[in-house]
Amino acid sequence: xxxxxxxxxxxxxxxxxxxxxxxxxxxxxxxxxxxxxxxxxxxxxxxxxxxxxxxxxxxxxxxxxxxxxxxxxxxxxxxxxxxxxxxxxxxxxxxxxxxxxxxxxxxxxxxxxxxxxxxxxxxxxxxxxxxxxxxxxxxxxxxxxxxxxxxxxxxxxxxxxxxxxxxxxxxxxxxx
Amino acid sequence: xxxxxxxxxxxxxxxxxxxxxxxxxxxxxxxxxxxxxxxxxxxxxxxxxxxxxxxxxxxxxxxxxxxxxxxxxxxxxxxxxxxxxxxxxxxxxxxxxxxxxxxxxxxxxxxxxxxxxxxxxxxxxxxxxxxxxxxxxxxxxxxxxxxxxx
Numbered sequence: 559x560x561x562x563x564x565x566x567x568x569x570x571x572x573x574x575x576x577x578x579x580x581x582x583x584x585x586x587x588x589x590x591x592x593x594x595x596x597x598x599x600x601x602x603x604x605x606x607x608x609x610x611x612x613x614x615x616x617x618x619x620x621x622x623x624x625x626x627x628x629x630x631x632x633x634x635x636x637x638x639x640x641x642x643x644x645x646x647x648x649x650x651x652x653x654x655x656x657x658x659x660x661x662x663x664x665x666x667x668x669x670x671x672x673x674x675x676x677x678x679x680x681x682x683x684x685x686x687x688x689x690x691x692x693x694x695x696x697x698x699x700x701x702x703x704x705x706x707x708x709x710x711x712x713x714x715x716x717x718x719x720x721x722x723x724x725x726x727x728x729x730x731x732x733x734x
Numbered sequence: 735x736x737x738x739x740x741x742x743x744x745x746x747x748x749x750x751x752x753x754x755x756x757x758x759x760x761x762x763x764x765x766x767x768x769x770x771x772x773x774x775x776x777x778x779x780x781x782x783x784x785x786x787x788x789x790x791x792x793x794x795x796x797x798x799x800x801x802x803x804x805x806x807x808x809x810x811x812x813x814x815x816x817x818x819x820x821x822x823x824x825x826x827x828x829x830x831x832x833x834x835x836x837x838x839x840x841x842x843x844x845x846x847x848x849x850x851x852x853x854x855x856x857x858x859x860x861x862x863x864x865x866x867x868x869x870x871x872x873x874x875x876x877x878x879x880x881x882x883x884x
Contacts, residue, residue: 699758706757
């Protein structure tokens with residue numbers, strides 16, 4: 559929430575706020591602010607965010623993996639266009655546009671890993687059958703990815719080292 | 735410009751998922767298996783190779799993580815003797831080398847199951863994906879930071 563130029567309280571929800579509401583932290587109940595039920599613009603924008611979350615959450619990992627870059631583009635465009643449409647007529651649309659783009663990017667960067675890491679929930683039988691990786695396979699998969707990560711040079715220890723002793727800058731190199 | 739920036743971020747996220755899958759049980763992923771023409775018999779053989787390697791990988795991963803933890807603890811203690819730190823660093827690198835060797839042995843066994851052209855395709859596809867992720871990251875980093883709009 560921000561103050562408008564006249565000094566009045568502007569209670570429109572920002573895109574990051576809508577994003578957080580659409581994807582609440584795991585295990586926390588979804589608490590919706592009163593403003594959402596009073597402001598049609600924010601309410602419509604919130605619905606678009608929820609629809610985008612549902613679209614990803616309904617997909618099986620395989621389908622998610624099959625998405626081509628063009629499909630990711632299309633989903634981003636669709637979400638952005640829908641959020642933009644919901645804001646048309648809203649006085650702060652142009653100011654929020656950049657923020658919306660950043661928030662959508664953050665949403666996809668966070669939502670996909672979050673969705674993949676979420677605990678298993680009861681799902682329709684058809685969806686169960688479509689899944690190819692069993693729980694055991696998923697654990698094995700995590701083991702193999704862990705092993706690959708640990709054997710790469712950029713691991714936890716390397717990161718710890720670089721934070722404790724940053725690499726010398728080029729000017730320092732020149733001096734040596 | 736904004737759309738391009740967003741598309742780049744999404745592409746990285748998407749490619750990142752693909753690249754991760756090649757590190758995992760790729761032979762269980764029908765799409766990836768299809769890409770290199772893996773038969774179900776080959777898939778079963780690869781699974782057996784992995785099952786044989788699994789206990790070794792689990793033990794060595796635990797050993798490396800334990801040693802990394804000890805080193806991290808020692809490094810955070812400013813008073814830790816240098817010899818002690820060096821010994822712990824050595825232990826971490828030895829553990830990492832042991833894990834790397836075990837992984838490579840498993841990969842060698844997997845390679846035995848595949849036809850040369852399948853292996854070639856697997857390696858090539860994996861490299862392509864990694865290069866694309868890297869390229870997109872660099873392009874993204876090279877973009878000037880967006881102007882603050884508020």
